[in-house]
Structure formats: C-alpha cells, structure tokens
Amino acid sequence: MSVQQQPEPRPPAAPPPGGAGAANVTPAAVAGGATAPLVEMRHISVAFGGVKAVDNVSIDVRPGEVVGLVGGNGAGKSTLMRSLSGAHKADSGEILIDGKPVTIANPRDAKNAGIETIYQTLALADNINAPANLFLGREILTGVGTLDDSAMEDATRKVMGRLNPNFKRFRSPVRNLSGGQRQSVAIARAVHFNAKVLIMDEPTAALGPAETEQVRELIRQLKSEGLGIFLVSHDIHDVIDLAERISVMYHGRLVGTVDKTDVTIDEVLGMIILGQPPDKLNREQIQSLR
Amino acid sequence: MTSSVATSEHETGSLRDRVMDLVRATEIDGRLLGMIVTLIGIEIGFGLYTGGSILSPVNLLTFATQAVQIAIIATGMVLVIVSRNIDLSVGSVLGVVAMTYAVLMHEVFPTTIGVDTPYGWLIALGAGLLIGIILGAIQGFLIAYMKIPSFVVTLGGLLAFRGLVFDISGGSTQAPDDTQFVVLGGGPLGSLGGTISWAFGAVIIVAIALYLYYNRRQRRRFGFPVRPMWAEVGIGVVGLLIVVGGVAISNAYHWPAGLIEQYAAQHGISPEGLVIEAGVPWPAVILLAVTLVMTFLATKRKFGRYVYAIGGNPEAAELGGINTRWTIMKIYILMGILCAISAAISSAQINGATNDLGNGYELLVISAAVIGGTSFAGGVGTIPGAVLGAIVIYALRYNLQYIGLPSNNQDIVIAVVLIAAVAFDTYSRRNAT
Amino acid sequence: MRKRLLAMATLTVLVFAACNSSGTGGSGAPGGTGAAGGGCLVGVSWNNYDQERWKKADEPAIKKAIEAGGGTYTSTDAHDASEQQNKDIDTLINKGVKVIILLAKDAASITPAVTKAEQAGIQIIGYDRLIEDEKALYITFNNKRVGTIMAQELLAVQPTGNYAIIKGDPGDANAKFLRDGMDEGGLKAAVDSGKVKIVGEQNTPNWDTTGAKNEMQAILNANNNKVDAVLSENDGMATGVSQALQAVGLNIPLSGQDGDAAALNRVALGQQTVSVWKNAFALGETAGNAAIQMCAGTKLADVKAPSDLPDASKPADLASHPFTTPGGKTVTSFILNPTPIKKDNLSAVIDSGWVTKDQVCAKVTPGSVTPC
Numbered sequence A: 001m002s003v004q005q006q007p008e009p010r011p012p013a014a015p016p017p018g019g020a021g022a023a024n025v026t027p028a029a030v031a032g033g034a035t036a037p038l039v040e041m042r043h044i045s046v047a048f049g050g051v052k053a054v055d056n057v058s059i060d061v062r063p064g065e066v067v068g069l070v071g072g073n074g075a076g077k078s079t080l081m082r083s084l085s086g087a088h089k090a091d092s093g094e095i096l097i098d099g100k101p102v103t104i105a106n107p108r109d110a111k112n113a114g115i116e117t118i119y120q121t122l123a124l125a126d127n128i129n130a131p132a133n134l135f136l137g138r139e140i141l142t143g144v145g146t147l148d149d150s151a152m153e154d155a156t157r158k159v160m161g162r163l164n165p166n167f168k169r170f171r172s173p174v175r176n177l178s179g180g181q182r183q184s185v186a187i188a189r190a191v192h193f194n195a196k197v198l199i200m201d202e203p204t205a206a207l208g209p210a211e212t213e214q215v216r217e218l219i220r221q222l223k224s225e226g227l228g229i230f231l232v233s234h235d236i237h238d239v240i241d242l243a244e245r246i247s248v249m250y251h252g253r254l255v256g257t258v259d260k261t262d263v264t265i266d267e268v269l270g271m272i273i274l275g276q277p278p279d280k281l282n283r284e285q286i287q288s289l290r
Numbered sequence B: 001m002t003s004s005v006a007t008s009e010h011e012t013g014s015l016r017d018r019v020m021d022l023v024r025a026t027e028i029d030g031r032l033l034g035m036i037v038t039l040i041g042i043e044i045g046f047g048l049y050t051g052g053s054i055l056s057p058v059n060l061l062t063f064a065t066q067a068v069q070i071a072i073i074a075t076g077m078v079l080v081i082v083s084r085n086i087d088l089s090v091g092s093v094l095g096v097v098a099m100t101y102a103v104l105m106h107e108v109f110p111t112t113i114g115v116d117t118p119y120g121w122l123i124a125l126g127a128g129l130l131i132g133i134i135l136g137a138i139q140g141f142l143i144a145y146m147k148i149p150s151f152v153v154t155l156g157g158l159l160a161f162r163g164l165v166f167d168i169s170g171g172s173t174q175a176p177d178d179t180q181f182v183v184l185g186g187g188p189l190g191s192l193g194g195t196i197s198w199a200f201g202a203v204i205i206v207a208i209a210l211y212l213y214y215n216r217r218q219r220r221r222f223g224f225p226v227r228p229m230w231a232e233v234g235i236g237v238v239g240l241l242i243v244v245g246g247v248a249i250s251n252a253y254h255w256p257a258g259l260i261e262q263y264a265a266q267h268g269i270s271p272e273g274l275v276i277e278a279g280v281p282w283p284a285v286i287l288l289a290v291t292l293v294m295t296f297l298a299t300k301r302k303f304g305r306y307v308y309a310i311g312g313n314p315e316a317a318e319l320g321g322i323n324t325r326w327t328i329m330k331i332y333i334l335m336g337i338l339c340a341i342s343a344a345i346s347s348a349q350i351n352g353a354t355n356d357l358g359n360g361y362e363l364l365v366i367s368a369a370v371i372g373g374t375s376f377a378g379g380v381g382t383i384p385g386a387v388l389g390a391i392v393i394y395a396l397r398y399n400l401q402y403i404g405l406p407s408n409n410q411d412i413v414i415a416v417v418l419i420a421a422v423a424f425d426t427y428s429r430r431n432a433t
Numbered sequence C: 001m002r003k004r005l006l007a008m009a010t011l012t013v014l015v016f017a018a019c020n021s022s023g024t025g026g027s028g029a030p031g032g033t034g035a036a037g038g039g040c041l042v043g044v045s046w047n048n049y050d051q052e053r054w055k056k057a058d059e060p061a062i063k064k065a066i067e068a069g070g071g072t073y074t075s076t077d078a079h080d081a082s083e084q085q086n087k088d089i090d091t092l093i094n095k096g097v098k099v100i101i102l103l104a105k106d107a108a109s110i111t112p113a114v115t116k117a118e119q120a121g122i123q124i125i126g127y128d129r130l131i132e133d134e135k136a137l138y139i140t141f142n143n144k145r146v147g148t149i150m151a152q153e154l155l156a157v158q159p160t161g162n163y164a165i166i167k168g169d170p171g172d173a174n175a176k177f178l179r180d181g182m183d184e185g186g187l188k189a190a191v192d193s194g195k196v197k198i199v200g201e202q203n204t205p206n207w208d209t210t211g212a213k214n215e216m217q218a219i220l221n222a223n224n225n226k227v228d229a230v231l232s233e234n235d236g237m238a239t240g241v242s243q244a245l246q247a248v249g250l251n252i253p254l255s256g257q258d259g260d261a262a263a264l265n266r267v268a269l270g271q272q273t274v275s276v277w278k279n280a281f282a283l284g285e286t287a288g289n290a291a292i293q294m295c296a297g298t299k300l301a302d303v304k305a306p307s308d309l310p311d312a313s314k315p316a317d318l319a320s321h322p323f324t325t326p327g328g329k330t331v332t333s334f335i336l337n338p339t340p341i342k343k344d345n346l347s348a349v350i351d352s353g354w355v356t357k358d359q360v361c362a363k364v365t366p367g368s369v370t371p372c
Ligand SMILES: Nc1ncnc2c1ncn2[C@@H]1O[C@H](COP(=O)(O)OP(=O)(O)OP(=O)(O)O)[C@@H](O)[C@H]1O
Pocket: A048, A051, A052, A053, A071, A072, A073, A074, A075, A076, A077, A078, A079, A080, A120
C-alpha cells in the first residue's frame, strides 16, 4: 500500500469560510441528507450527582456521513458519546439504530450493534502489547481454544499498515509507546471490526501532522464505505473539513445542529462560545469573538 | 522475509550492552534470570561457608520440597496482585482444607469406609478441593460482585476460616493421615524413584522440544521474525541440561539407612549394599504441573489476558467488553483450588493437621510473588518468577537452619537479602530504561 | 444505595462469622455481662485459644470452679498477639471483672495492661505462664520439671548419642524454662561427661508444626541422619519432627508435652517416648477456685489450693508458696506437678476423660499396649 505523504504545513491550512474543503467530500455523502438515520439518539440526559452533564440532547448520524460534535471543555460531548458506546448508561432518552429502539447497557451491546469507539482516554491497558489491546475482549483463538497471538499480531500489522505504516512495536507493552502510537492503536481497534458506526472522541489530539492527515484520509475513506461517524473535535477546521453536519453542545445542552454549507466558521464559534444558534447571534457578538 | 530480531542497535556497544542483547535475543525475562543468579549466588555462598557439604543432593531436595506449599499458592497470588487485589486468607483456607483432609482420614473414614482404602485419600482430596472452591467463590463473589475491597474480604477470611479450622477439628490435632496420602508430602518414600524419574525427565525434554518447534512454526506461519537459530538451540540445550541435572540430583539422593533396613526387612532381603535412588519428590512434580498449568492459563488463555488487562487498566478492560467481575471471581476460585493442593502437601508433610497449619502463610506467599517481580501497582508479574521467589526464600531459610543460626537471626539475614535483591533489581531496571 | 446496604450486611455477617468461630467470648456464659447478684465476675484472657487443651480442659475446669463458688465466667482470645491481649485486658476491665485469669502471650509486654487492671482494683492470676508482677498470683505447672522429665525419660532409654533439641517460640519464657529443666534432668551432666552430644538446637517461632519439621530436616541432613534422640518441647512440634524422622526411616526416642491426642497415639504406636501431660483440669480448678477466694477478700498469702486435686498433680502442700521470677521478683504461687505419659500409663489419660480410647488406639495393633 502506498503511503500518502502530504507535505501539509502545520497547523493545517484553514479552508476558506463556506467550506471549500467540500472538494474532498464524496458525492455519496452529499446525498446522505435524504437517507434515514443510522443512529438516532433522542432526548438523552445524563447527570453526575447534581451536574447535568447531558441535558435532553438529540442527535443522529446517517450512513456515509460525518457528524461533527463540538463544544467547550466540559460541554458534555464525551459523556453523550459514552452513553452511545455503552460505557455509561444514560439516565433517560432513547437510542434507535436503523429506526429500531435498542438498549445499550454495556460496551458489548454497543459493539454487537456495530458501534465502535475511540475514547478520549484511549482506553488501552498499558501493560499489554498492541495486538492484545486491539483484540481485547474479542481475541482470536486457535482450534484448541488458546490465544492465537500470532494471528492477532498479523491482523494488527495489517491494520497498522493502513493507519500508521511507521508503527513497528508490536511486542512492546503499549506503555512504552508514544502518545501518537498509542492513539494509532486505539484507532486501529475501532476500525478493525467492520463497524457501522464510529465514535471518534478527539482521535487526532496526540498525532503529528502526517499521522493526522492519515486519519483524515481514513475518515474520508470510511465515510465513502458508508459508515456513520461521530467526530468529536476541538479543531474546528478539522470538523468543517470532514463533517457534513455539525452539532454544537453548550453546558450539556444541544445548541443546534447545522449543515456545514449553511454556516461560517465564525458562526460555529459563536455557537460554541456563546451557546446561541446562529440566527440568535448578531453581528457584534460574532465580531467580538475575533 | 524472516529477519532476525537480534539485529543489535548498538553493535559497537559496551560489553554490558552486548550481554543484554544476547539475553534479549533469547527473549528470557531478565527478572527471572536475576532470580536464578541470586539463587546460585546463595548456594555458592553457603557452599563455600560449609566447605561444600550444603550442596549435597539431599539439601537441595529438602529446601525445594519445603518451598512447594508456598510456591503453589504464590502462582495464584501473582494473578490476584496483577488484578490489583490481594488475598490474605490463603493460610486459613489452607488450614480449613488440610483439617478437612485430616478429619476425614483420621476420624470419618475409620468408622465408615475403613482405614487406608485404595480410594479413601482420593475422596478426601475431592472433598478438600470442593471446600477450597467454595471458600474461594464466596470471597470472590463478595469482592467482584459486591465490590467490597479484597483486603477487607480476605482479612475477614483470614479470621473466619481460621476459626472454622478449630470448629472442624474440635480443637485437636488430627493425625495421622492415610498412608497413601502421605506420599504427596515428598521425602524418599514420597518420590518417583530412579527409573520413573528418568522417564519423567524424558517426557519433559520432549515437551520442551515440541513447544519450541511449535512456537517457531507458529511465527513462521505469519512470516514474523523468529529467534535466531542459535538462541533456539541454546534454549533447548539449557532446558535439557536443567532437566537432566534436576533428575540426576534427585537420583543421587539415596534412601537413608533406616528406610533401607525397613524395606529389606519387609521384603526379606539383606540390607547390605542395597541402594535405592529416591528420585524426584512428588511435591516437585506437583509444583511443576501447577506452574505449567498456571503459566498456560495466564499467557495462553483469554482468562489470563483479561486478568492482566484488568490490572493494566480496569476501565479499558470494562470498555473492551470483558466480564471483569466473573474474571475476578474466577481468580479467587483458582486460589481456593491452589490452597487445596497446597493443603494436601502441607498435611502430608506432617502426616496430619494441626490447628495452626498455614498460619502466617499469607506473608510468605505475598513475599514470594513480590520478590518474583509482581508489582503492587497491578498488571505486572510472572508465575515462574513467584515460584523462584518462594524457592529463594526457603533456600535461605533452610541453609541458615542448616548452619545452625538461631531463628531470630535467620529472620534478619533473610530480610536483608530479600530487600537487597529487590533493590538491586529495581536499580538495574531503572538504569536499563 | 441498595447495593451498598447489601454489601454492608454481607460484611457484617462475615465479621460475625469470624467472631463466632474464632472468639471465645462468653461462649458458655450467656451475654458474659456483669455478675448476677453480687457474685464474682471472673475474666479469662486466653492467649491462643486455638490450641487443643484450653477449650477441652482448662476452660471447663475454670468455669466449673467459678460457678461452684457462685461466680460468673467470661473470656477473650488474643490470637497469639501481645498487642491484642493488651486490648483484651481493657475489654475485661470495662466489663467490670473482679479477677483476671491471664494466660499471657508475653510476660513483659503485658505489664502495662496488668498495671492498668490493678489500678482499677482488679486482681490478677498469672495462669500457666508467668507475668512479672508481685501483686499477682501465679498458678502453673512446674515447667522446669516438664523439661526435667523429658530429659530423664529420654536419657533412660537413650543414655548416649546425638541429641537434637527443638525448642518453642524464642519469645516464650516457657521455652527457656523447659530447656533449663532438661539440663537439670541430667542433660547437662550427660553432655559434660561426653556421653551425649547436642548436634542441633533450634527455636521454633510460634511453636509451628511445619517449622519444627523443617528444622528437624535441616538437622538430620546436617548430620547424615545420625541423630539418636529428639527433645521436642511440645507435642505439636513433635508431630512435625516425627514425620521428618519417619520420612528417613528413623524411629528414635522423642519427647513432647501437652498430651495431644495425636501424640498419645504416637506413644501407643511406639513413635514417641513420652508426652509430659499437665493435667489441665487440675490447673483450671485451682485457678477458678483461687479466683473465688480472692473475690471474697482472702489475702493472697492465705489462698489455698483445692484439696480434691488428683494425686499426680497435687503440690507438696495446699498452701501457696513464694516463687522467685527470672526478673528477681517474688510472687505468690501454686506450682502443680506434670505427669509423664508413656506406653505403660496411657490408661491414666483415657480414664481422666482427656482423650478417648479410639483416639489413643487408632491404627495400633490390638493388645500391643495396655488400653488398646
Ligand atoms: N465520571 C464522571 N463523574 C462525575 N462527573 C463527570 C464524569 N464524567 C464527566 N463528568 C462531568 O460531566 C461534564 C461533561 O464532561 P464531558 O467529559 O462529557 O465533557 P467534554 O465535552 O467531553 O469535555 P472535553 O472537551 O474537555 O473533553 C463535566 O462537567 C464533567 O466534569
């Protein structure tokens, strides 16, 4: 497989407002607006003690679509996503997959429903190696029921070849890997199992520019394969670049979900920082953000 | 396609680097090697002190056999500590099971199925195993499903089960055991004998060869780097030498005069010139089997993988969809089984059970695991390491007894050596990375 | 929340289970609370109730004597830990006992608690083990004599040769008394005259059986099994020693004490020469009886031993005698006599109710010894 080395400067060149990045969007995704949602989360609420981390939020994603989930620190993005991946059960609300209500009580339920997650914390066991982490909970076994470590390593080498060809340390405990290498392992784990829905919570936070571009390319590719992707990111350019729609959260509430083509970066920033939908924001407020 | 993993990054490095590379190429755990070196150092030291007499086969066999009870439980303690838990109840569980064996054989069987029947001791073993499993399951359930800290639960177990020993025994020492059962304790009468020992050694050598071959083939299947051939053959030869040496040492211990006379009298022959090789003691055979099975569980089964994952990052294990609670509960059930096996050997070695049997074992078992490289931070530890840890402790204790050092001073020496060993290991590891 | 409660409940059950099976507190005295109607509340602080004899003989005998005198019995168990025993004494003080019968784990470290009890007006009986306190009554067996008997009995059957000595816990004064007694029983003379050589001598932490077995193995190996007799200071350790001997085909003279059923069985089987038996029924009766006398205000010097003690145990006369402790203090004491149990007087222990014939005679060829 040929490695794409884009000599892109860091930080990535900001596409002009209005999303000229649309050039990268596949036609399939543009047509996504018409298809039925793959996953729908309705009126989800999660509270920690008295703190309403997620307050009556509804979002959805369609096949072949990337939905960017943005918001300030502590807005509730991760918590919302964790309730979809089974890490934390929502207090109320409903989750529908292909239009049918489902119960996601634990990570296994989510995985069985085809939902894979890259957690913000990566969720790696530091003391075991990359293949062991990749297959954690879904080990490949030999005919006699023992762990087939060779087969797992082989599969890991293959996925990694796609994601991060420079990755070589398949036998070291992931503790000894760099932040970016660890993130690669977490991403590899999410994409290896033919997911229908992918949750990516800050997937590129620790990656270098080349690896970041690799992940972007991967997202585009997965999108074209028809996956629905929730992309949580603080990099607004990333989101504008990759997402079809953007959902903005503010203090646990959903400010709104907007089509990328309908908004400017400034308007999205306004939603994130001021917690108001674009039509409620006036020019001065947006101006004040500059 | 197959490249060598031994390609050194510092070919012009110092001697130390080159030695480290050699070791790395064999993929042997450095900690284990350190323990073996420590053990050899202890033996050489005492050998010099006693003019070599301490290195005779009987001495090596004696301390190895004495270490078995602790070593067996320590293999399980590794998994307990790796999963970020603790088990303080092992000595008391052992006490309960040992007393169960003894009461069955000493009080129950004589009035029911009869004394020294061919199967009585097996019934006792089965019953003890069941009790071990039940006690382990109770504790495991409280820890895994009720989320009570393992320290608290097993501290409770330490007290409650010791009390239970007393209830089972009615307060008396229960002795003797079944004569067939006593064989499990080792000694000349509890050993394989010369011929079977060699057969046993041969089986192990074949197993090592097969294992090395299988591993190599498995890695070639996917075109992975394999060990250089010299390392592969080297490991095989070292394994062969260890097995042959072990059997030879065991067979070099001959039945003592008293036993020879008894044997001669029973068989109506002359004791003159009669030599019987003792061979590998049963406790050593049992320990070897336990170590292999436990290593297999820990490294080749999902269960072991999950235990280590839980220790490395409990949240990651949970998010990976692992049934962490059932895994933890299984660890404690396993501990119950190991305690029951160890109890059989403990009881056989004193041919009965006293109310204090197993008292204080928790500290020895935990020490063996920790000295063997298990970390209280969780996620790290090996089973062979713990076994070696136990053997090092008993080698020291035995040798100090042998030279007649008073017991209080034995404790001092053991403490100093153990701390020094662990400190050296920590130091060299810090320098290595 | 429900989960928490359930967890707490489980823990409580666990703790109670622990208390029930390992504690001895008031197992017979309901509630173990204050003495009824001005009777005397007597508290016993056991050190290691786990050992066979306390429950079987000492406790019932003490209790019987106390109740016969109209008093009430209560108790604690320190699980072989000095710190715990200090706390136990506090507990007994708080319960309002008048007399404490104290089986001390450690003579020195128990002193603060003893002082505290005496300041609270409580009288102390040092039971079976010495406490260094002049205000206390010391009731024990002639422990030195136990060692003396062991040495005498073994020297009688094995006057010459290599001797091994397996001693008790190094922190237990009793272990030292026993050892001194052995010297008085002729061991020192035999060693000095060159008839006997001590080829191994080792203390056993906690009098542990497996520990004793391991020590014996070391001694045997260090001497090429050329050991002719073993002086073990108690029967529990003799259990371990005996197994180490049998494993190498040795059947040599072996001593012990306590009259453990397993040891008496070994005596019957010819695997142990003697178990020195301290008739604990007699000791308990003396202590319980003395406690009642002290409660009634009898001066320490005027307390008398009960007249119905078995002859073998009875001291020379029933009056108390001054006893000089190793610490140089003079305490008032009753010193009872231990009984050597050998092949020829096994019936004595069976008749007293200490052990059953079945226990003594297990696996013994019928007719080979008197009771079997
Ligand atoms: N396990 C928890 N216990 C208590 N409070 C929590 C927990 N997890 C999250 N919270 C709280 O819920 C709120 C939302 O947190 P969340 O992690 O979802 O934010 P986020 O939008 O992902 O923020 P960031 O951009 O910093 O990752 C925060 O106030 C946080 O403190």
